[in-house]
Amino acid sequence: MIRVVLPHHLRVLANVGAEVELDVQGPVTPNTVLDALEEKYPMLKGTIRDHVSKKRRDFLRFFVCETDISHDPQDAPLPEAVASGAEPFYVVGAVAGG
Numbered sequence: 001m002i003r004v005v006l007p008h009h010l011r012v013l014a015n016v017g018a019e020v021e022l023d024v025q026g027p028v029t030p031n032t033v034l035d036a037l038e039e040k041y042p043m044l045k046g047t048i049r050d051h052v053s054k055k056r057r058d059f060l061r062f063f064v065c066e067t068d069i070s071h072d073p074q075d076a077p078l079p080e081a082v083a084s085g086a087e088p089f090y091v092v093g094a095v096a097g098g
Contacts, residue, residue: 002033003088007060010048010091014041019088028083030062030074048091063090 002022011018022036031054038045049056054074056062061070064082081087 001085002028002036002082003085004033004037005088005090007091007093009093010044013043013047016041021085028078029076030069030072030078030089033078033089059094059096061092061094063092064088 002024003019004022005019006014006016014020020037020040022033022040024032024036026032034048034054037048045051047057048060056070056074061068063069065079065087069076069078077083078089079087082089
């Protein structure tokens with residue numbers, strides 16, 4: 001079971017709590033986690049990744065085990081701590097401006 005923590009605006013849209021649990025088939029990568037998230041919560045399609053290119057939307061970041069993986073290859077395996085459910089996969093709203 002993979003644990004995913006969502007930012008407030010996506011929690012409201014999906015009508016979920018701070019953390020959701022997902023079954024991910026195959027290797028556990030950012031793409032497979034997000035595929036499972038969008039399948040379970042179809043209202044999130046297009047909010048985290050572009051509909052066509054599947055690239056991460058601006059102003060959203062991905063963190064695992066206190067590490068920003070937003071610019072890492074999205075097909076790279078996630079750490080065992082995330083794959084086992086010990087640590088969550090975080091989708092974090094980035095802050096910009098000045």
